[in-house]
Amino acid sequence: MILASHAIIGAAVGRLFPSSPLYGFLAGLLSHYAMDAIPHWEYMLQSVFKRKESGVGRVKAREIIYAGVDLAIGILFAFAVFPKGLESPEILPLSLGILGGILPDALQLFHLFYKGEPLRTHQKFHNAVHARRHFRDQPLTGIPLQIAIVALFILISNFLVP
Incomplete structure (x- = not known):
């Protein structure tokens, strides 16, 4: 999934715990792995992919900006x-839910530059739970599916915490 989806879903589950940030x-963190296990659409940062495959290459500023805009949205x-x-005590668990929701992808980025522990183990785990099927070349299927999943989390969260 894209960072925006992970952030929104992380917020939706994080706010369910107003008295326990x-x-x-943790809910945001777990939501990331659960959502990555579902077949989904995602964009590929070409410089990151090339570096991962060949061990060479530089992460391009343009791609970092692209991911940053995705996250900001x-x-x-x-x-x-x-x-x-x-304006409520909900802000801390909501914010930490966002952080948990995006942390695994941030750790993947750090793993490009440092291959040691604990990032190596995290990378193996993240790859293991990630869906084998994806809609990377099918945005007309993958994007609406991702929007529907995000909308479902928003509805459930708003139902449980009016």
């Missing part, structure tokens, strides 16, 4: 769709 973080959307979180 740690649980909000997710965070802004999460706070827009859960506006109560900005």
Whole structure:
């Protein structure tokens, strides 16, 4: 999934734990792996892919900006769709849910530059839970599916925490 989806879903599950920010973080973290296990659409950062495959290459600033915009959209959307979180005790678990939701992909990025532990073990685990089927070349299928999954999490979260 893209970072925006992970951030929004992380916020949706994180806010379910208003009295326990740690649980909000853990819920966001677990949501990342659960969502990656579902076949989904994602964009591929070509420089990252080339570096992963050949061990050479540089991460391009353009791709970092692209991922940063993706993440910013997710965070802004999460706070827009859960506006109560900005002025309540919900803000900390919601924010930590976002952090947990995106952390595994950040660790993957760090793994490109440092192959040691614990990043090596995390990379193996992340790859193991990641869906084998994806919609990378089928955005007309994958993007609506991802939007539907995100919308479902928003609806459930708003139902459980009105």
